[in-house]
Amino acid sequence: xxxxxxxxxxxxxxxxxxxxxxxxxxxxxxxxxxxxxxxxxxxxxxxxxxxxxxxxxxxxxxxxxxxxxxxxxxxxxxxxxxxxxxxxxxxxxxxxxxxxxxxxxxxxxxxxxxxxxxxxxxxxxxxxxxxxxxxxxxxxxxxxxxxxxxxxxxxxxxxxxxxxxxxxxxxxxxxxxxxxxxxxxxxxxxxxxxxxxxxxxxxxxxxxxxxxxxxxxxxxxxxxxxxxxxxxxxxxxxxxxxxxxxxxxxxxxxxxxxxxxxxxxxxxxxxxxxxxxxxxxxxxxxxxxxxxxxxxxxxxxxxxxxxxxxxxxxxxxxxxxxxxxxxxxxxxxxxxxxxxxxxxxxxxxxxxxxxxxxxxxxxxxxxxxxxxxxxxxxxxxxxxxxxxxxxxxxxxxxxxxxxxxxxxxxxxxxxxxxxxxxxxxxxxxxxxxxxxxxxxxxxxxxx
Numbered sequence: 001x002x003x004x005x006x007x008x009x010x011x012x013x014x015x016x017x018x019x020x021x022x023x024x025x026x027x028x029x030x031x032x033x034x035x036x037x038x039x040x041x042x043x044x045x046x047x048x049x050x051x052x053x054x055x056x057x058x059x060x061x062x063x064x065x066x067x068x069x070x071x072x073x074x075x076x077x078x079x080x081x082x083x084x085x086x087x088x089x090x091x092x093x094x095x096x097x098x099x100x101x102x103x104x105x106x107x108x109x110x111x112x113x114x115x116x117x118x119x120x121x122x123x124x125x126x127x128x129x130x131x132x133x134x135x136x137x138x139x140x141x142x143x144x145x146x147x148x149x150x151x152x153x154x155x156x157x158x159x160x161x162x163x164x165x166x167x168x169x170x171x172x173x174x175x176x177x178x179x180x181x182x183x184x185x186x187x188x189x190x191x192x193x194x195x196x197x198x199x200x201x202x203x204x205x206x207x208x209x210x211x212x213x214x215x216x217x218x219x220x221x222x223x224x225x226x227x228x229x230x231x232x233x234x235x236x237x238x239x240x241x242x243x244x245x246x247x248x249x250x251x252x253x254x255x256x257x258x259x260x261x262x263x264x265x266x267x268x269x270x271x272x273x274x275x276x277x278x279x280x281x282x283x284x285x286x287x288x289x290x291x292x293x294x295x296x297x298x299x300x301x302x303x304x305x306x307x308x309x310x311x312x313x314x315x316x317x318x319x320x321x322x323x324x325x326x327x328x329x330x331x332x333x334x335x336x337x338x339x340x341x342x343x344x345x346x347x348x349x350x351x352x353x354x355x356x357x358x359x360x361x362x363x364x365x366x367x368x369x370x371x372x373x374x375x376x377x378x379x380x381x382x383x384x385x386x387x388x389x390x391x392x393x394x395x396x397x398x399x400x401x402x403x404x405x406x407x408x409x410x411x412x413x414x415x416x417x418x419x420x421x422x423x424x425x426x427x428x429x430x431x432x433x434x435x436x437x438x439x440x441x442x443x444x445x446x447x
Contacts, residue, residue: 268345270412343439
């Protein structure tokens with residue numbers, strides 16, 4: 001069999017498009033990773049990850065050397081045969097790398113092979129798209145220029161749809177947990193002074209909204225974070241990575257995981273996106289590694305990762321005190337929300353520093369809100385100093401009010417601003433008019 005180095009050399013000779021080359025390399029490494037994962041969880045299956053790696057590298061070579069052929073590996077094989085590359089053609093004709101894995105099973109007549117082969121292969125095919133975009137996004141973004149004709153395009157869409165349907169059947173076999181991580185908004189945020197531990201004492205009414213990241217955590221031979229947002233770190237600087245480190249050290253665990261983040265919450269936006277992701281990773285690890293931790297034990301772990309993590313781990317909405325880790329449940333009406341973000345980050349450290357420099361006093365909005373339960377009494381102590389530094393935050397608040405929001409307020413440390421609306425119709429109109437005006441615009445509700 002051709003070596004990886006030889007395959008890579010051939011790929012670069014035949015394909016001059018750097019993006020296509022990087023795509024092939026990505027699929028190659030993912031192919032190898034998935035093969036190792038399947039092999040690790042099913043030792044009796046005779047898988048060869050290196051074969052998967054090479055076949056993944058060459059999966060698209062047919063289309064790249066001859067645009068008259070579609071992306072199907074069968075046609076790639078035809079092209080390779082015309083080039084005199086018989087061995088490579090045989091790999092390609094097995095329809096991507098997953099079929100090369102199928103050849104390596106070698107357990108003829110075994111029940112596991114008969115029942116799992118196709119499903120594992122299809123799941124692995126889907127996983128090869130992880131770095132590029134989710135299956136759902138591929139279904140939304142299939143473009144005709146990738147295909148010879150409409151019939152092939154429809155067949156490809158049908159293939160992706162089938163992949164999506166069987167994913168949950170495979171999760172238990174691969175060892176995968178999938179959880180949504182909802183964003184939060186602060187209806188009130190009182191900054192009450194500096195604590196001895198260096199954090200600020202706060203009191204806040206915090207609510208979850210129907211904007212969330214989709215997190216998948218699966219057993220792996222090597223630690224890895226994959227995210228569709230390049231602004232998110234995928235190394236030890238990611239709070240999810242720290243969550244895994246913490247759990248492994250706390251419980252003396254030698255296993256590893258891969259974390260896939262479909263990021264929908266803006267980064268550094270005052271919406272606790274990172275904390276929400278870390279919270280669900282802790283929950284997922286508890287399930288995946290069968291740690292048997294109850295909610296109280298999970299919350300204790302969460303406190304050590306971040307102030308917002310305990311809130312993100314619990315269902316419902318809360319009054320948060322202390323650093324944010326002391327929680328008391330509260331009922332909040334399900335208002336319609338339109339949220340806008342200017343497209344840049346403000347760290348919590350910077351927002352609190354600006355507040356400290358401003359010498360402003362707390363407006364005690366939480367007490368007023370709890371007493372009157374009037375949504376117009378919401379307030380955020382941080383927004384005054386942030387508005388002076390970033391005028392666009394004030395502009396976003398003004399735009400939401402002009403579009404019939406009952407109230408508009410910065411969430412957390414900003415710079416995201418949300419408007420609350422009496423009914424869906426007003427929210428719909430505001431969203432349509434503001435969408436495109438700012439870097440990010442979203443419509444939903446309080447959960």
